[in-house]
Amino acid sequence: YKRKPTLINNYVQSIHYMLETSKALNINNIFKDITMSYQQRIKNNIFFRDCTWQIIFAKWLRYSPMFCSDVRINKLLKKYYSTKLIENKLDPHWVTGFIDAEGCFSVIIEISESLKSKVRISFEINLHVKDKEILYKIQSFFGVGGIYHRPDRKKSVYRVTNVNNINDVIIPHFTKYPLISKKGVDFLLWCKVVKMILNKEHLTKEGFLTILSYYAYINRGVSKKVLNYYPNIIPSDKPIIDLPNNLNPQWVSGFVAGDGGFSIYVKSAKDYVLLEKVYCRFHIAQHSKDLELMKLFIKFFDCGVVNLRSNLSTPRCDFIVQDTNSLLKKIIPHFDSYPLLNLKQEDYVCFKQWIVDFI
Template sequence: MSLTVLKVNESFTRSAYFEYKLKDKHILIILACLFELLILQLKKFIFMLALDNFYQDRQATSKNYNLKISRSRLNKLYSKKNIFFKSTYRMYSTLFTDKELAVMGLSSLHPYATTSEDEIKNFYAWFAGFTDAEGYFYIAISSSCAFRFQINLHKDDMHVLYFIQKNLGFGEVRSYNNYSSFTVTRLKDVKKLIVIFSQYPLQGSKWLNYKDFAKAFELYTNSTYAADSNLLKEILEIKNGMNKLRSDYTSLKEINITPYWLLGFIEGEGCFSINKGNSYRLDFSLTQAYSNLELMKKIKSYLENLPNAGGNYANALGISIIKYSNINHQSTVRIETTRIPYITNILIPFLENLTWHSKKQLDFQDWKIILMLKEKGHHFTEQGVNLIDRILNQMNNNRLSTNTKVLKSNVDRSLLLADIKDILNGPSNFEVKNGKKFIISLNKYYKSSRKNSSVEILDDIGNIIISFEIL
C-alpha cells in the first residue's frame, strides 16, 4: 500500500489543493468507518458535557414516577436560547444504549422502547386511549393530498411525546414556545399508524375521524394518478365531514374499555381535584363532548364494576349532561366521584397497578397524599392545612413551568415530600372516644357534614336540562 500526493500548490494559498490516491480501496472504507465511529464518540462526549451541567441536580420525585432529573433545570437548559443543549438533547436517544440511558437516569424523560410482548400490547392500548383524548387526524388538499396525525401537549410533557415516538419507531417531535407536538406525515408511517389503530381501536367519537382518515388514505395511495381531480374531490368530501365539521356521529362500533386504554384516556382527559371550600373534598372526573355520551356511560359502568368492586358500587360515579341552546357552545357530559370508600378501595388500587407515562401521575400521587392527610385528621390542624395548601400550589396547572402565579418558594418538591413524610409518620389527629371519632386539635367529636346534594343543570336561558344528586 502506498499513499501518493499528486499535486500541491507551492504557495499554499487558498487555491492549494491535494489529490490523494489509494491503491487499496478497502483501506478507504476502513478509514471512513473509523471516522464515523470517531464522530459518534465525539457526539456522545459533547452531550455528556451538556448533561453534566445539570446532572448534579437529579433527584427522585417519587418511588413510582422515577423522574431523576430536576425538571426546572431541564426546562432552563432546554430553552430557545440554549441551542447547543437543545440539539444534543434531541440526539441522545440515538447515541446511547438502553442500559446507558437507564444508568444516566434519563429513562423517564425519554423512555426507551418497551421489550416484552405484554409491554408492547399495553403501550398500544395506552396509545389508543391517549389518542382518543389528545390525538388529531387531518387531511390537507391542494394539487395532491397530505395526511397528518398530531398530538399537541404542554412543553413540560415533551418526554411523553418522545416515549410515543420511541415505541412507535416513527414520527417527529418538535418544540415550540409553550407546547410540543408529535406528528406523523410520511405516507409509509401513516400506513403503519392506520394498521396499529385497526388492531388497537379508538373507542370514542374520534374513531369516526380515524375511519374517514384511513378511507381517504386508502383511496389516495391506491390511485395510479394522485392529482386526479375526481379523486381529490372525493377525498375533499370526506375531509369536510371530519373533526369540527362532522355532524353525523352515528357509529356501529362496539365500545370496549380496557385498563391501559382507560389509563391513556385518563392521562389525557382525567382530572384529580380538591375542593378547598368543602373540607378539601377529593374529586375525580372526566369531561367530554356530548358526542361521547355512550363512551362515558361505558367508562362509568367499567369503573363501577372493577374486579374488586363486588357489585357494591353501582352508583359510585355520577353522570351529568350540560346542554346549551347557543349553537356556539357544544354540550358536554361529565362523570365524577367524590365517594371516599370507592376512591380508597377501588379507584386508587386500580390506578396504582398501572404504569403511567405523563406528569399527571404526580397529580394522582398528590391527590392520594391529601387523602392520607385527611384520613389522619391533619386537615383540622394549622400545620396540615398549610401542607395541603402547599401541595395544591403545585398540582394540576399550578405544576406547569409556564405558570407565573405560583411562588417558587412553594414548589420545592423535595422539601415538600420531606414535610409530608414527617407529618404522616407522626401521630394521628383522630382518636376514638366512647366509640366515636374525636378530633384532638379541636377537642370535639367528628361529625361528617357530608350529605347528598341535589343539583340542577340549566341551559343559558335558565331552563332545567337535567337534575341529579351528587353522591
C-alpha cells in the first residue's frame, strides 16, 4: 500500500493502538529469521535504518525480552495464552504432529570399562522453559511420564522412560495416529528395541548386537564412545514410511506449533512514504530428507512453494507462503479453526492482526 506523508501520524497511532494488545512477534530483515523467544537481546536498530521504523517497532515489541528485558510483562495477555488456549483436551492428531516436529525417540547405550553394557530407552520432548505449559498438557494427555526443568539451560523436558508405560501408552498412540515425517523411521526401530527389552533379549550378546544395529539408524546414530568399543556395527534396514494422500488439519497445526513460524520483514521501497515496505511470511523449515512431506503442505493449503536451501552444510527445505491473498484466505482461516495451542499462538495472533489491519 502507499500512504501520503500527511497520513504518517495516523498510521503510527493506529499501529500503537494495535500493539498495546500485542506481546511478541518473530521478525526478520531481508529473509533472515530471528525468533524473539529464543535469541539473545539485540539492539533495535539492527533491523531498521529509518528512525521512524525504530520507533514503531520498539513500541510494537514492548513485551519482547529480546528488546526490552526490563519492561513489565503484560500479565493479562500472558495468562490468556498460557491457560485459556489449552484448556481443552488435546486432539491426538495435534499431539502426533507436534511430536513429529519436536519429539525424540532415544536409545541410550551405556558401556563400562569392563565391557558391561546397559540399554535404556526414552521418549521425550525438549522445549524452551517458556513453553513448559504445553508439556504439562501433553503429560496429561498421555497420563504417564514426568516433566523436568533445567533453569541453567532454560529448558523443560517431558520424558517417559518406564518401559511398561512406553509399551502400554506411547507405542499404542503412535500406532493409531502414525508419525509421517522421517521421525517415524526412528519410532519403528525404537519400538523393536522396546520389545527386545521387554523380552529380556537385550541381556544376551546376540540381542545387544541386534539393538546396536537399530541404534545405528536412530536419531544421530552411533556415539563416538560406543563406536570405539563396537567399530563394526552393521545398521539394520530402514523401515519405509508411506506419506498420506492428505494431511490431517490437526496434525498440521501441531507440526507448525513445533517447526513453523510467522515472520514480518522489511525491505527498502523508495516509492513508499517510509522508504521501506513490510512483508509477511508463513513458513515451515525441515530437513531436506522430508522434502516430499513439505510438498504436501502445498496441496493442503493450496498455495505456497517449497525451496531447497543451497547451503549443503545445512540440508534444509522450507515451505513458504508470502502472498497476501493466500495468507488471508488460506493460512489465517486454518489457524483460526485449528489453533497452535502453545506460545507460538501469540506470534500468530500478532501476525494475523498486522495483516488484517494494515496490509
